[in-house]
Amino acid sequence: MRLIVSMGRGGTGKTSFVALMTKYFIEIGRTPLLLIDADPDQNLADALGISLEDAGIKTVSELIVETFMVSGGTTVGIPPSERMESKIWEKGLYEGENFDLIAIGPKWVEGCYCLPNEALKGALERLTKNYTYIIIDSPAGLEHLNRRITSKVNDIFDLIDPSKKSFDHVLRAYRIAREVDIKFENFYVVGGFRFPNGLNSEVEGKLNLKYLGKIAFDENVEKFIISGKSLLEIQHDSPAYKSVREIMTRAGYG
Numbered sequence: 640m641r642l643i644v645s646m647g648r649g650g651t652g653k654t655s656f657v658a659l660m661t662k663y664f665i666e667i668g669r670t671p672l673l674l675i676d677a678d679p680d681q682n683l684a685d686a687l688g689i690s691l692e693d694a695g696i697k698t699v700s701e702l703i704v705e706t707f708m709v710s711g712g713t714t715v716g717i718p719p720s721e722r723m724e725s726k727i728w729e730k731g732l733y734e735g736e737n738f739d740l741i742a743i744g745p746k747w748v749e750g751c752y753c754l755p756n757e758a759l760k761g762a763l764e765r766l767t768k769n770y771t772y773i774i775i776d777s778p779a780g781l782e783h784l785n786r787r788i789t790s791k792v793n794d795i796f797d798l799i800d801p802s803k804k805s806f807d808h809v810l811r812a813y814r815i816a817r818e819v820d821i822k823f824e825n826f827y828v829v830g831g832f833r834f835p836n837g838l839n840s841e842v843e844g845k846l847n848l849k850y851l852g853k854i855a856f857d858e859n860v861e862k863f864i865i866s867g868k869s870l871l872e873i874q875h876d877s878p879a880y881k882s883v884r885e886i887m888t889r890a891g892y893g
């Protein structure tokens with residue numbers, strides 16, 4: 640079991656990256672996969688051509704409210720994380736042929752609601768044991784990941800855009816990952832589709848982090864997203880998909 644996180648600022652291409660990574664893992668037979676959409680924007684399902692609403696799947700945020708905010712009565716005595724886990728199995732897990740998907744949804748409440756956070760973490764810890772790889776689509780900043788989802792990951796892929804702030808962002812993300820005490824094996828930098836070519840040595844020199852290359856700009860990705868078509872069906876020789884295969888190979892997923 641390996642846990643992979645795709646993170647970066649909005650619009651850098653995280654979700655498309657996760658979708659194409661999923662396609663790659665299916666192709667090389669690393670299933671079953673669990674995808675966790677931890678971005679409140681929630682567009683991972685869309686990128687895979689799935690409607691969670693039509694499938695009757697609830698977000699974890701909704702299930703948290705059902706489980707902990709609305710009184711339940713009959714569940715006294717069952718530990719919170721077990722209650723959460725069975726709720727997710729029952730109502731929060733989209734089950735596909737090669738992958739399952741959970742959407743965290745918007746923040747359920749502001750502030751420290753330690754019980755639901757801990758319950759979710761405990762539930763996910765057990766649930767994830769059933770999968771080969773778990774891929775998390777995460778917004779920038781890993782604080783919430785640590786608080787609600789997991790404190791231990793294998794690989795972090797941080798997508799960067801060409802903005803001046805981007806380098807600072809990566810350094811900040813790296814610092815936060817260490818400060819909040821997330822255990823990780825690898826912290827990789829990936830150039831998003833807007834990132835210029837040929838900046839490999841600059842990235843590695845400035846950041847002292849491993850740069851895996853950039854995701855090619857690919858009008859097919861745009862077309863698929865706009866029409867709601869699953870990125871799993873993109874052509875094998877599509878430039879973005881080709882670069883994702885190369886990036887994953889460089890990260891040791893050959």
Ligand SMILES: Nc1ncnc2c1ncn2[C@@H]1O[C@H](COP(=O)(O)OP(=O)(O)O)[C@@H](O)[C@H]1O
Nearest residue numbers: 649650651652653654655832856857860861879
């Ligand atoms: N490789 C790519 N080439 C061209 N456009 C892309 C590519 N990846 C993503 N996009 C476009 O950028 C938009 C944002 O991508 P998305 O993956 O949703 O980013 P994020 O999850 O980081 O917000 C998408 O709607 C898509 O049209």
Ligand SMILES: [Mg+2]
Nearest residue numbers: 653654678682
């Ligand atoms: Mg996204």
